[in-house]
Amino acid sequence: MDLSTEPKSLLLDKDYLNDLRRQMFRFALLQISDTAAAEDAVQEALAGALKNAESFTASAAFKTWVFAILKHKITDHFRRQKHLTSEAVDIDTPSDLDDPFKAIGLWSAGKRPGVWPNPDQALEDKHFWRVFDSCLEHLPGQQARVFMMREFIGLSADEICESLSLSVSNLHVLLHRARLRLRGCLEEHWFKVNRP
Amino acid sequence: MMNCRRATRLMSESKERPLSATERMALRVHTMMCSACRRFDGQLDFLSQAAQRYKSKPNPDDEPKA
Structure with a gap:
């Protein structure tokens, strides 16, 4: 097994982390126009995902996991702002x-x-x-x-x-x-x- | 009332908690009569199996490191 693709070791790779962060930020910005709030959502999502990085041995599953957390953080943001649900965000009705x-x-x-x-x-x-x-x-x-x-x-x-x-x-x-x-x-x- | 929606809900819940004897009986009676829900039961197990395997699947688009 190629250990260099394990999320645990990938997250030590600065390039990988920056790339992931950039993708997440772009995704968050599409839905939250406030850059500071988008950054916060990304930061919190990454922090939450890192806690469970050990459970994943493949980067694909881990990335899906990270984005799922990010979507949740974005939902939280909208709830806090008391906005009506944004169409761009998947809300569980x-x-x-x-x-x-x-x-x-x-x-x-x-x-x-x-x-x-x-x-x-x-x-x-x-x-x-x-x-x-x-x-x-x-x-x-x-x-x-x-x-x-x-x-x-x-x-x-x-x-x-x-x-x-x-x-x-x-x-x-x-x-x-x-x-x-x-x-x-x-x-x-x-x-x-x-x-x- | 036991219908397919309720049956699938019980089958799903049985993965997180034990069903009561009444629930198990009602579910069994339903799946005896409903082939779709019988299939759902097996496919639910497949989802868990796939999820377990997915964790160790490499990204299909990954280039092997030079």
Whole structure:
């Protein structure tokens, strides 16, 4: 394994860190026009991400993680400013816009889980991982964050709740939505497309 | 009332906490009758599996260091 791509050692690389910081700042500035506030959000996101850098052995996952935290910080900023939610920021609405269920709670026709032939094979395919990466990036900020804390880092529900000041039921809702959305995205963009 | 939304919610929650006997029974009855939710159950496990593997996947666009 190429140790030079591990986030822990990457973060000691000044060039990598500056590059990441620059990308994050550009992203934050698109949504927060206040440069000082954008810088603060980036700083806090990096500090928060560094605490868990040890859990990641690959830079791609770590970067997704960092940006998920950044989106959350940006959301916090808007809440503090008491602005109405900015369209550019992914805000988790009470009823998720991507709900795959009909009003009576049954699966919508186009969203019913289909058969996934040989899913284990997908894990060996680099194209699958590109799709997975993309699906992860399309999760709303808070959903991405809790999903990664739970499934990547392996924090317990209580640990996540305490860390993010969430109620347990809040967490369950977020994880449910994240899993529904991620599963749906993978089916739509991989398993439906790659039938043998 | 057990419908697919509730069933998937319970399946998701079972990854964070144990379900009660009543919940498990109601879920089992539903998945016996609903093939979509049966599939969801297995696919949920796949998500966890993929997440675990993802951590150690290198960035596909990384050039090998010279």
